[in-house]
Amino acid sequence: MEFFVVQFLTGLASAASLFLVASGLSIIFGVTRIVNFAHGAFYMLGAYVAYTLTERFEGFFGFWGGILLAALVVAAIGALLEIVLLRRIYRAPELFQLLATFGVTLMVQDLVVMIWGPEDLVGPRAPGLRGAVDILGLAVPTYDLFLIVLGPLVLGALWILFHRTRWGVLVRAATQDRDMVAALGVNQTWLFTSVFALGIFLAGLGGALQIPRNAVTHLMDLSIIVEVFVVVVIGGLGSVLGAFIAAVLVSELNAFGILVFPKISIVLVFLVMACVLIVRPWGLLGRPEGPARQPAGLSIRPWHPMSPNQRLLMLALVVVAGFVPLVAGNYVLTVLAEIAVFALFAASLHFLMTVGGLASFGHAAYFGLGAYGAAFATTMFGAPMVASLLLGPLLGVAGAILFGWFCVRLSGVYFAMLTLAFAQIAWSIAFQWVEVTGGDNGILGVWPASWASSPAAFYWLALAVSVAGIAALRVLVFSPFGYALRATRDSALRSEAIGIDRARVQWAAFIIAGTFAGIAGALFAFLKGSVFPDNLAIPMSVDGLVMVLLGGIETVSGAVVGAVVYKALAIWLVSQTDLSKLVLGAVIVLLVVAFPKGIVGFAEDLMARRRARTDDGGAALAAPAKAAPAAPGSGAAPIAAPKMEAAR
Amino acid sequence: MKLEIHKLNSYYGPAHILFDVDISVGTGEVVALLGRNGAGKSTTFRSIVGLVARREGRIVFDGEDITNRPTHEIVRRGLGYVPEDRRIFTELTVEENLMVGAQPARDGAPCWTPEKLYTLFPNLGEMRGRLGGRMSGGEQQMLTIARTLMGNPSLVLLDEPSEGLAPKIVEEMANAILAMKNEGLSIVLSEQNLHFARLISDRAYIIESGRIRFGGTIRELEESPEIRDAYLAV
Numbered sequence: 001m002e003f004f005v006v007q008f009l010t011g012l013a014s015a016a017s018l019f020l021v022a023s024g025l026s027i028i029f030g031v032t033r034i035v036n037f038a039h040g041a042f043y044m045l046g047a048y049v050a051y052t053l054t055e056r057f058e059g060f061f062g063f064w065g066g067i068l069l070a071a072l073v074v075a076a077i078g079a080l081l082e083i084v085l086l087r088r089i090y091r092a093p094e095l096f097q098l099l100a101t102f103g104v105t106l107m108v109q110d111l112v113v114m115i116w117g118p119e120d121l122v123g124p125r126a127p128g129l130r131g132a133v134d135i136l137g138l139a140v141p142t143y144d145l146f147l148i149v150l151g152p153l154v155l156g157a158l159w160i161l162f163h164r165t166r167w168g169v170l171v172r173a174a175t176q177d178r179d180m181v182a183a184l185g186v187n188q189t190w191l192f193t194s195v196f197a198l199g200i201f202l203a204g205l206g207g208a209l210q211i212p213r214n215a216v217t218h219l220m221d222l223s224i225i226v227e228v229f230v231v232v233v234i235g236g237l238g239s240v241l242g243a244f245i246a247a248v249l250v251s252e253l254n255a256f257g258i259l260v261f262p263k264i265s266i267v268l269v270f271l272v273m274a275c276v277l278i279v280r281p282w283g284l285l286g287r288p289e290g291p292a293r294q295p296a297g298l299s300i301r302p303w304h305p306m307s308p309n310q311r312l313l314m315l316a317l318v319v320v321a322g323f324v325p326l327v328a329g330n331y332v333l334t335v336l337a338e339i340a341v342f343a344l345f346a347a348s349l350h351f352l353m354t355v356g357g358l359a360s361f362g363h364a365a366y367f368g369l370g371a372y373g374a375a376f377a378t379t380m381f382g383a384p385m386v387a388s389l390l391l392g393p394l395l396g397v398a399g400a401i402l403f404g405w406f407c408v409r410l411s412g413v414y415f416a417m418l419t420l421a422f423a424q425i426a427w428s429i430a431f432q433w434v435e436v437t438g439g440d441n442g443i444l445g446v447w448p449a450s451w452a453s454s455p456a457a458f459y460w461l462a463l464a465v466s467v468a469g470i471a472a473l474r475v476l477v478f479s480p481f482g483y484a485l486r487a488t489r490d491s492a493l494r495s496e497a498i499g500i501d502r503a504r505v506q507w508a509a510f511i512i513a514g515t516f517a518g519i520a521g522a523l524f525a526f527l528k529g530s531v532f533p534d535n536l537a538i539p540m541s542v543d544g545l546v547m548v549l550l551g552g553i554e555t556v557s558g559a560v561v562g563a564v565v566y567k568a569l570a571i572w573l574v575s576q577t578d579l580s581k582l583v584l585g586a587v588i589v590l591l592v593v594a595f596p597k598g599i600v601g602f603a604e605d606l607m608a609r610r611r612a613r614t615d616d617g618g619a620a621l622a623a624p625a626k627a628a629p630a631a632p633g634s635g636a637a638p639i640a641a642p643k644m645e646a647a648r
Numbered sequence: 649m650k651l652e653i654h655k656l657n658s659y660y661g662p663a664h665i666l667f668d669v670d671i672s673v674g675t676g677e678v679v680a681l682l683g684r685n686g687a688g689k690s691t692t693f694r695s696i697v698g699l700v701a702r703r704e705g706r707i708v709f710d711g712e713d714i715t716n717r718p719t720h721e722i723v724r725r726g727l728g729y730v731p732e733d734r735r736i737f738t739e740l741t742v743e744e745n746l747m748v749g750a751q752p753a754r755d756g757a758p759c760w761t762p763e764k765l766y767t768l769f770p771n772l773g774e775m776r777g778r779l780g781g782r783m784s785g786g787e788q789q790m791l792t793i794a795r796t797l798m799g800n801p802s803l804v805l806l807d808e809p810s811e812g813l814a815p816k817i818v819e820e821m822a823n824a825i826l827a828m829k830n831e832g833l834s835i836v837l838s839e840q841n842l843h844f845a846r847l848i849s850d851r852a853y854i855i856e857s858g859r860i861r862f863g864g865t866i867r868e869l870e871e872s873p874e875i876r877d878a879y880l881a882v
C-alpha cells in the first residue's frame with residue numbers, strides 16, 4: 001500500500017514537467033495552428049542551458065535564478081525562431097510548418113552535442129530541497145513534492161493569464177478565430193510571437209526543472225516529444241486544463257504500468273490514447289475543429305493525367321535508370337536501390353496525404369510491418385524470396401486494415417496523432433516482444449535469392465517493383481476511386497451528401513497506402529538483410545513526411561522527387577560530415593522557406609508562369625493566383641459555393 | 649469625403665468578382681449598399697478592410713490611401729467592420745468579446761465604453777457574463793456591432809445588420825444605428841432590400857454582379873421603381 005502511494009507521488013512529480021511542456025505545445029497550436037515538432041528540442045535546450053547556468057552561479061539564488069533565466073533564454077531563442085522562420089510560412093500548407101520545425105529539431109540535436117558534448121550531464125541538486133520527506137515510512141524526495149505543488153500553481157497562473165488579462169483574452173479569441181481578431185485591429189504578428197515565446201518558455205522551464213531529477217542527455221528531445229503529443233491529444237489540443245489532466249494520467253500510467261505490465265508498459269499509454277480518441281475524438285477537454293484548413297488541396301491548378309509525351313519521357317527516364325548498372329559501382333547501386341524503395345514508400349504516403357488529405361504521422365508502421373512480414377516468412381517458414389516479398393506486405397495490409405478502421409474516424413491533426421500512436425504501438429511490440437521479433441537485436445539473415453543477390457540484380461528488382469507500384473498509385477489517382485477520395489478530402493460533408501461513403505473510401509485509401517508501404521518495407525528487408533524496430537519507428541515516419549512535403553504536397557509527382565532528393569542528400573551527408581543532422585536540418589529549413597510549395601510545386605509554378613507569358617490573355621487563369629487562405633477546393637472543384645438563404 | 653473607393657476590382661483566386669466599383673461616403677453620412685444574394689456586397693466590404701487577398705484600385709480613408717495596408721492597420725485607423733456571419737467568439741463572455749474589440753479613443757470619433765454600449769443595446773447589459781455561444785442570433789448581432797464599436801471607429805461597415813432578425817429586433821436595430829449616427833459616426837450598411845435601409849440611410853448604391861448600377865439619394869431610388877425592381881429583391 002505504502003509503496004503504491006509513493007509510486008503515485010512519483011508519477012505526479014513527473015507529470016509536472018510533462019504538463020509544462022505539453023501546455024506550451026497546446027497553447028502554440030491553439031493560436032498559430034503550428035504543430036511545433038521542435039518543442040522537445042526547446043525542452044532539451046532548457047535543460048542544457050539550466051545545467052550551464054546552475055554550474056556557473058551556485059547557491060540558492062544561483063540555482064533558482066539559473067532555472068528561470070534558462071527558460072527565459074530559451075523563450076528568447078524561440079521568439080527569434082518565430083520571427084526569422086515561422087512568420088514566413090504561416091500561409092503555407094499546415095504540415096509545412098511541421099517540416100520546418102522538424103528541420104530545426106535536427107539542427108538542435110547536432111548543435112547540442114557540439115556545445116555540450118555527447119556525455120550525459122548531471123546537474124546540481126536544488127538548494128533547500130535536497131533531502132527527502134518521510135511519507136508512510138518511505139522516503140519521497142523533497143524536490144518531487146515541490147514539483148507536485150508546482151504543477152497546479154502553473155495551471156492557476158496560466159488560468160489567470162488567460163482569463164484576467166487582455167492579452168490572454170486576445171489569445172483565447174485568436175484560438176477560435178484569428179482572422180476576426182485581426183479584423184478588430186489586433187496585430188496578429190506580435191500576438192503570434194508572444195504566444196510562441198510563452199509556449200517555448202514553458203517548454204524550457206519544463207526542461208530546466210528536470211535537471212535535479214534526471215541526467216541531461218542529447219536524446220531527451222525525442223523521448224519527450226512523443227509523450228507530449230500523446231498528452232496534448234488526450235487532453236484536447238488548445239486546452240491547458242486538458243493538458244494537465246492528461247499529463248497526470250499519462251505519468252501515472254507510466255508509473256504503475258511498469259509494475260503491472262512490465263512487458264507492455266510503453267503500449268499502455270498509447271492504448272489509452274487510442275481509446276480516448278475513439279470515444280472523444282477531440283480529446284478530453286478539446287473542441288471539435290471547424291472545417292479547418294486542409295493539409296492539401298489548396299492549389300488552384302488542377303491535376304491532369306500525364307500526356308502521351310510526358311508518358312514517353314517517364315518511360316525514357318525508367319529506361320535510363322535501367323542502364324545505370326552498366327556504369328555504376330556496387331555502392332552506388334545499393335544506394336540507388338534504397339532510393340527506389342523509399343520512392344515507393346513516399347509515394348504510398350503521398351497517396352494518403354495529398355490525394356486523401358489524411359496526413360499520417362505513423363506511416364512507417366506499415367513499412368516496418370511489411371519488412372517484419374518478409375523477415376518472418378524467410379526466417380521462420382523458410383519461404384523463398386519471391387514468396388516472402390508477396391507474403392510480407394500482407395502483415396502491413398493487416399496492420400492498415402486494423403489501425404485504419406480506427407484512424408479514419410478522425411481527421412486533421414487528430415488523425416495524424418492517432419496514426420502516430422498506432423505506429424508507436426507497433427514499434428513497442430517489435431521492441432518488447434523479444435521472443436518473436438528479437439527485440440532490439442532485430443532479425444538477421446534476410447538475404448535475397450541468389451539470382452537477386454548481386455547489387456545490380458537487386459537494383460533492377462527494386463526499380464521494377466517501385467516503378468510498377470508508383471505507376472499503379474498514379475493510375476488510382478485518376479480512377480473513379482481517386483476522384484471519390486479527392487471529394488472526401490475537399491469536403492467531407494458535401495461528398496457524403498452526394499452519396500460517397502466517406503469513412504469507407506478513406507479506409508480503402510488507408511489500406512492501399514499501407515499495402516504499398518508494406519511492399520517497400522519487404523524490399524527494404526531484403527536490401528539490408530535484416531529488420532529492426534527502427535524500421536517502424538518515428539524517425540522513419542518523419543522521413544516519409546519530409547519526402548512528401550519536400551517534393552510538394554499539392555502535386556501528383558512530388559513524393560518521388562522528394563524521396564530521391566532527400567534520401568540522396570541524407571546518404572551523401574552522412575558520408576561527408578559528422579554534422580549531417582545540422583546540415584540536413586538547415587537544408588530542410590532553407591527549402592521550406594525558398595519553396596513553400598515543395599520542389600515540384602515550385603517547378604510547376606515556374607512553368608505556369610512561363611506559359612502565361614507566352615500565350616497571354618486567357619492564360620491569366622493558369623497563373624498561380626494567390627489564394628485566400630480559406631479558399632477551399634483544388635483541381636476541378638468549383639470555388640464559389642452558392643449560399644443557401646431564404647429569399648425575403 | 650470620409651471614404652472614397654475608386655475603381656475597385658477584386659478577385660477570389662482566378663474569379664473576378666468586383667468590377668470598377670466606385671463608392672464615396674461623406675462624414676456623418678449613412679450610406680446603404682443594396683444588392684441581391686451574391687451581388688458582391690460582402691466582397692466590397694471585405695476588400696475595403698483588406699480581407700480579400702487580391703484587390704486593385706484605390707481606397708482612400710480620411711485622406712489616406714489604405715488600399716494595400718494590412719487589415720489590422722486599416723481597422724486601427726478607425727474603420728470598423730462588422731461581418732455578416734457575426735463571428736462572435738463563442739467561448740468568450742460578452743464582456744470578453746467587447747475587450748477583444750477595444751482600441752484607444754481617437755479624435756473625431758465617438759468614444760465607447762462597455763457601459764455606454766449596454767445602454768445602446770440593453771439586452772447585452774443583462775448578460776455580461778454569458779458565453780457568446782449561448783446567445784440568440786439577434787443578441788449575437790448586437791454583440792458583434794458593440795464589439796466593433798469598442799474600437800472607437802469613425803466609420804463602420806455593417807454587413808446586413810438586419811439579416812435573420814425578428815421584426816421587433818429589426819426596429820431596435822434601426823434605432824441603435826440611428827443613435828450611432830447621432831454620435832457622429834459614418835456608416836455604410838449592406839442590405840438586400842429597401843425596407844430596412846430606407847429607415848436610416850441618406851444615400852444608397854445598388855450593386856449587381858459586382859458592378860455599381862445606381863447611386864443616389866433614397867428619395868431618388870424610391871421614385872424610380874424600375875431600378876428597384878430590376879436589381880433588388882422585393
Ligand SMILES: Nc1ncnc2c1ncn2[C@@H]1O[C@H](COP(=O)(O)OP(=O)(O)OP(=O)(O)O)[C@@H](O)[C@H]1O
Nearest residue numbers: 639640641660665684685686687688689690691692
Ligand atoms: N470565398 C469565396 N471564394 C470564391 N468566390 C466567392 C467567395 N465568397 C463569395 N464568392 C462569390 O463572390 C460573389 C459575391 O459574393 P458576396 O458574398 O460578396 O455577395 P453578397 O452580395 O454579400 O451576397 P449575400 O447577400 O448572399 O451575402 C458571389 O458570386 C459568390 O459566389
Ligand SMILES: [Mg+2]
Nearest residue numbers: 689690691732
Ligand atoms: Mg454578403
